[in-house]
Amino acid sequence: MKFISKYRRHKFATPLLLVIALSALGFTFSAATAAPASNSMSASAKSTLVEEGQTIFLKGCSSCHGLNAEGGAVAPSLIGVGAASVDFQVGTGRMPMQDMSQQAMRKKPVYNEEQTAALAAYVASLAPGPASLKNEEITWERDGNTADGGELFRNNCAMCHNFAGQGGALTQGKYAPTLMGVEPKHIYEAMITGPQSMPVFSDKIITPQEKLSIIKWIKAAESEPNLGGASLGRVGPVTEGLLIWVFGLGLLIGIAVWLTAKAR
Amino acid sequence: MSKELEPLSDPGLPEHIHRRADTDPIAAKRAEQQVAILFSLSALGTVLFIYSFFFVKEDVFIFLPILGNTNAHQLGIGLGMAAGLFFIGIGAVHWAKTLMPDQEVIAQRHEFKSEPEDRDAFVKAAKEGAEVAGLGRRPLIKRTLIGAAALAGLPAVFMLRDLGPLPGKELEKTNWKSGTRLVTDPGDRPIKASDLEVGAVAQVLPELLPGQKRTLEDIGKDAVLLIRLRPAEFQLDEERLSWTHEGIIAFSKICSHMGCAVALYEQTTKHLLCPCHQSTFDVTRAAKVIFGPAARPLPQLAITVDAEGNLIAKQPFTEAVGPSFWERSS
Numbered sequence: 001m002k003f004i005s006k007y008r009r010h011k012f013a014t015p016l017l018l019v020i021a022l023s024a025l026g027f028t029f030s031a032a033t034a035a036p037a038s039n040s041m042s043a044s045a046k047s048t049l050v051e052e053g054q055t056i057f058l059k060g061c062s063s064c065h066g067l068n069a070e071g072g073a074v075a076p077s078l079i080g081v082g083a084a085s086v087d088f089q090v091g092t093g094r095m096p097m098q099d100m101s102q103q104a105m106r107k108k109p110v111y112n113e114e115q116t117a118a119l120a121a122y123v124a125s126l127a128p129g130p131a132s133l134k135n136e137e138i139t140w141e142r143d144g145n146t147a148d149g150g151e152l153f154r155n156n157c158a159m160c161h162n163f164a165g166q167g168g169a170l171t172q173g174k175y176a177p178t179l180m181g182v183e184p185k186h187i188y189e190a191m192i193t194g195p196q197s198m199p200v201f202s203d204k205i206i207t208p209q210e211k212l213s214i215i216k217w218i219k220a221a222e223s224e225p226n227l228g229g230a231s232l233g234r235v236g237p238v239t240e241g242l243l244i245w246v247f248g249l250g251l252l253i254g255i256a257v258w259l260t261a262k263a264r
Numbered sequence: 265m266s267k268e269l270e271p272l273s274d275p276g277l278p279e280h281i282h283r284r285a286d287t288d289p290i291a292a293k294r295a296e297q298q299v300a301i302l303f304s305l306s307a308l309g310t311v312l313f314i315y316s317f318f319f320v321k322e323d324v325f326i327f328l329p330i331l332g333n334t335n336a337h338q339l340g341i342g343l344g345m346a347a348g349l350f351f352i353g354i355g356a357v358h359w360a361k362t363l364m365p366d367q368e369v370i371a372q373r374h375e376f377k378s379e380p381e382d383r384d385a386f387v388k389a390a391k392e393g394a395e396v397a398g399l400g401r402r403p404l405i406k407r408t409l410i411g412a413a414a415l416a417g418l419p420a421v422f423m424l425r426d427l428g429p430l431p432g433k434e435l436e437k438t439n440w441k442s443g444t445r446l447v448t449d450p451g452d453r454p455i456k457a458s459d460l461e462v463g464a465v466a467q468v469l470p471e472l473l474p475g476q477k478r479t480l481e482d483i484g485k486d487a488v489l490l491i492r493l494r495p496a497e498f499q500l501d502e503e504r505l506s507w508t509h510e511g512i513i514a515f516s517k518i519c520s521h522m523g524c525a526v527a528l529y530e531q532t533t534k535h536l537l538c539p540c541h542q543s544t545f546d547v548t549r550a551a552k553v554i555f556g557p558a559a560r561p562l563p564q565l566a567i568t569v570d571a572e573g574n575l576i577a578k579q580p581f582t583e584a585v586g587p588s589f590w591e592r593s594s
Contacts, residue, residue: 151450155467159528159539170530171537171544171555194463197530199491204459205448205466227322227338230331263283263361 046121053122056115060096069126074100081193082129083120088189090116092182094196102173104196130192138184143209144216152206152214160198164234165221170197180222184215277368285362295362302355309347316340432591436584438470438485440565445471446490446514446575449483454574457510460492463531467517470577485585487517488565489527490575493534497548504550507566509575514565515551518586519543521558536562559588 007013058067064075071077078085089095093107111119120132154163160176162168167178174197179187191211194200206214232239285292316337324336399406445454446468455466468488472478495511507513515536519526524540529547535554536545543556551562563585566578584592 148450155449156527159525168539170528171533171535171542174530194531197532199529199531200461200464202459202461202464202466204453205455205464207451210451225323225325225335226333227335230328230334259357263285263366 049118049121050125051122052115053118053120053125056111056119057122060110061119064097069123078123078126080127080129081123083124083132084130084189085193085195086120086123087116087132088186088193088195090119092186103175106177130189133185133188135183135185138188138212138215140184140212140215140219144212144214146213146216146220148210149213149215149217149220152210153217156201156206157214162235164224165218166234168235179218182218184219187215187218188212280368283362283366286366292363295358299355299359299363302351302358306348306351306355309344309349309351311344312340313344313348316344430591431589435485435586435589435591436593438581438585439482440470440486440488440577440580442577442579443570444577445570446488446567446577447471449487455490456573457512457569457575458573460490460512462492462494462511464492465527465529466490467527468514484523485518487525488514489517489529489536490514490567491529491536491547493547497534499549504564507564507578509567509569512567512575513547514567515545515547515562516565516581516585517562519558520553520560520562520585521556521587523587526562 057065057069061069061078064072065078066072066075069078071079086095089104090111091109091113093109094104096110097104098107109116117132123129124131153165157165157179160168160170161179162176165179167176169175176198188211190198191201191206191214192203201211203211232243283291285295316339320337320340322335322337325333326336326339328334328339394400447454447470449467449469452469452472454471455468460466466489468490469478469483470486490512491514492510492512495508498505498508498511498513500508515526517525517527519538519540521538521541521543524538526536526538526543526545528537528539529535530537534547536547536551537543538545538556538558541557543558544554545551545558545562546554550564553559553561563581563583565581567575568578570576
């Protein structure tokens with residue numbers, strides 16, 4: 001401490017102290033804000049994402065959904081539908097729609113992943129709603145239970161999507177699509193957002209864990225081999241009946257004609 | 265009778281036309297070879313069956329056009345057995361049609377009655393048998409036999425009785441009582457109004473009391489579908505509107521037509537469809553039938569909330585759920 005008491009009245013003491021104090025302040029501040037620094041970065045990145053999304057929205061979506069996503073005569077309002085809804089609709093290629101028909105069909109997505117994320121960020125910025133998910137977050141392989149999933153599926157999903165998840169008809173040309181080959185996150189997002197004709201399956205009614213079980217069951221059904229031969233679309237009596245009535249009965253009629261024909 | 269009055273003269277048998285194989289040895293040889301080929305195809309089919317059964321692994325899948333990925337094991341077994349049986353039949357018929365004699369033959373009918381000697385011999389043998397068995401001399405055996413035979417018919421009567429008794433009022437009753445909590449199916453968790461978002465549905469059952477068990481028969485009558493709409497979307501009368509709770513409406517899931525589970529809900533049109541016969545019910549108008557064979561709307565369950573905010577039944581169903589039956593009172 002002799003050093004301090006000896007030089008404390010030195011003419012450079014005050015400027016030096018000032019420099020030390022200011023540097024300390026500066027370093028402390030930068031250290032304290034080091035972690036949130038990336039946050040503030042992502043916040044600005046987020047706002048550019050929202051802006052980017054708005055640009056895409058104005059170009060590609062606003063003609064139907066309105067300039068402020070308020071909806072129109074042919075399309076619903078998107079305020080409060082959440083990022084999950086956008087990720088599902090745009091990520092599966094359903095939106096933008098190909099034409100104004102009853103069914104928004106699954107097709108090759110028009111927008112790539114970044115553009116979809118931007119659109120989702122823009123719609124999510126309008127009002128809170130379910131957040132979009134990543135496939136890694138859907139831990140169906142680890143947390144799902146196939147047997148539970150089967151029971152839930154038969155009780156909640158099978159009436160529209162068919163007992164083997166192959167899809168089925170609704171009214172006036174609408175249909176419930178097949179669930180084969182759908183990404184787990186899209187299945188999950190569909191359950192929480194209720195796209196098009198599908199109702200919402202709330203987290204309290206079908207818990208997130210149960211939703212993973214349903215996905216696990218669908219994935220099990222997807223990889224189920226056709227041990228009995230041809231699957232005939234797994235739609236039950238329709239194709240089976242068609243096959244047996246057309247080809248089975250046709251063959252029998254042919255044989256009956258041949259049997260009674262006189263040989264020459 | 266003169267020939268002119270005969271309405272139709274007996275045309276007799278048509279002239280016999282010989283087949284090519286009857287007259288041409290080369291054609292006969294060819295037909296023989298064809299039959300042999302068909303039988304050989306059958307043999308190949310059986311070999312394919314045996315080979316597939318033992319040597320084709322069950323996890324081998326082959327791609328066939330139209331049919332898609334098909335299990336080779338099952339396909340080989342099926343095709344092999346089909347060919348094995350089919351070509352024997354085809355070969356035999358082809359053989360009969362081309363090579364076996366096809367001359368028309370007249371077989372005269374004869375009387376079905378047996379010769380008088382045979383008939384007398386049979387009656388005599390029967391009488392002698394009865395005499396030796398001593399049925400007339402041993403009345404105990406005769407009576408117990410008659411008794412046993414009569415009793416043996418009784419189980420059939422009991423079994424027919426099993427078709428009844430008539431269900432009476434049983435079909436009109438469900439496990440929904442005033443104050444029964446609605447629980448998720450499966451999971452048996454009570455539901456709060458806030459658990460359902462607008463556009464959400466839930467499959468529910470009445471909560472089980474301690475010690476109570478749920479049978480499939482119970483589920484077949486008790487199953488209910490909860491749907492949440494915006495309250496403004498309802499077009500209900502005062503009473504039915506009071507049966508809903510904050511836009512949540514509950515209907516029996518058992519179709520009033522044939523009893524299928526009606527749970528195919530279109531969120532956009534607010535229509536509820538039965539997957540069996542496409543009966544369509546309008547949820548906003550108390551499940552009024554707007555299409556299909558159903559004759560009545562789905563019974564609506566009056567719901568409200570208890571002190572803890574859980575959804576409960578306000579009262580039991582006011583009418584029988586499910587399809588019509590003879591004793592139905594409403």
